[in-house]
Amino acid sequence: MTTVDVLRAHPFLAGLPEPWLPRLAGHARPVVWHPGHRLFRADRPAERFWLVRTGRVTLDFEVPGRGDVEIETIGPGGVLGWSWLFPPYRWQFGAVAAQRSTAVEFTAEGVRRLMESDDALGRQLTTRFMSVVVDRLHAARGRLLDLYG
Numbered sequence: 520m521t522t523v524d525v526l527r528a529h530p531f532l533a534g535l536p537e538p539w540l541p542r543l544a545g546h547a548r549p550v551v552w553h554p555g556h557r558l559f560r561a562d563r564p565a566e567r568f569w570l571v572r573t574g575r576v577t578l579d580f581e582v583p584g585r586g587d588v589e590i591e592t593i594g595p596g597g598v599l600g601w602s603w604l605f606p607p608y609r610w611q612f613g614a615v616a617a618q619r620s621t622a623v624e625f626t627a628e629g630v631r632r633l634m635e636s637d638d639a640l641g642r643q644l645t646t647r648f649m650s651v652v653v654d655r656l657h658a659a660r661g662r663l664l665d666l667y668g
Contacts, residue, residue: 522547525623529570530596531647539640546629552576552616558599560613566627568600574620578612578658591658592617601648603627612659 522544526532532540550569552558559565561580575594579587590612593599599622602610608627634641 546626550624552620556616558614559610565602565608565610569622571597572621575617577617598651
């Protein structure tokens, strides 16, 4: 299966015009994470994002006196990372592989260049990522209410 085939099959990119997929694939590569592997921590540079294919990744954030608090789990078909899209390009949460997981990893800089060079692609991806942002904020709010409500 080629990277373009993988992108075509991922729910996040469903309905994206076919000619855009090879352009995105040029900034993508397959990755594998093992349980416990930390992908990133909050406030560190956000230089990548991922489309999760298999496994599970836990989003967390550090709460003083409590350590890392789990916010949400991202599974197959999910998207990991949106902080790369908005300056200052720093992670808002952390992420750890909860189980063996596979994903397609994208370089943020390359995808940002694509988005800047093609307004239609930029609008389409921004709209899709904004949906991810809203979902993450709802999950964070729910988790905070669980902890402190």
